[in-house]
Amino acid sequence: MRGIASTARALALALALASAGCGYNRIQGADEQVKAAWAEVSNQYQRRADLVPNLVATVKGSADFERSTLEAVVQARARATSIAATPELVNDPEAFKRFEAAQGELSSALSRLLVSVERYPDLKASASFRDLQAQLEGTENRIAVARRDYIEAVRAYNTELKTFPGVLWASTLYRSYKPMETFTATPESQKPPPVKF
Secondary structure (H helix, E strand, O other): OHHHHHHHHHHHHHHHHHHHHHHHHHHHHHHHHHHHHHHHHHHHHHHHHHHHHHHHHHHHOOOOOOHHHHHHHHHHHHHHHHOOOOHHHHHOHHHHHHHHHHHHHHHHHHHHHHHHHOOOHHHHHOHHHHHHHHHHHHHHHHHHHHHHHHHHHHHHHHHHHHOOOHHHHHHHHOOOOOOOOOOOOOHHHHOOOOOOO
16 A cells, blocks of 8 residues: 555655646747847847848938938938847847837838838839838738737747746746747837838
């Protein structure tokens, strides 16, 4: 009888440790997935930032293009690239909000630029401008996909921290695990750019 009871206790203990270990491993896996998704977001934002100087140079060549529109794009790019998109950024809510705001400002400035271009048929007809516009459009789509994947990875990670057995690991043994920030729709991103003819 004692042998059966001690075997049952040992089996229960082994089962408890195994299920708790799975929580730890799942948190580690979710954390790595968030880092990978963030790296792709960062990569796509950098791709966009790299396209901006070429776009500005192409537009600047148009004789009487609005200088203030170009300056707004250049300044927005400078602010967006001044915030390093490191993996640690996702653990700092204030820094994440600054990053998100700077990227939103660049998106808004680029939208205004592309709307302004409508008034310059020669510029719109330029092959180099059309190529850059297509690349920028493709990059914006990639950014949207990367952000969606990041949001999903953060959702899975944050869910793991709040459900059993992950909650045990997150709250007792590894206090460094905290919910991560995710993207939100800013008021600027919800407004369509003004169209003036």
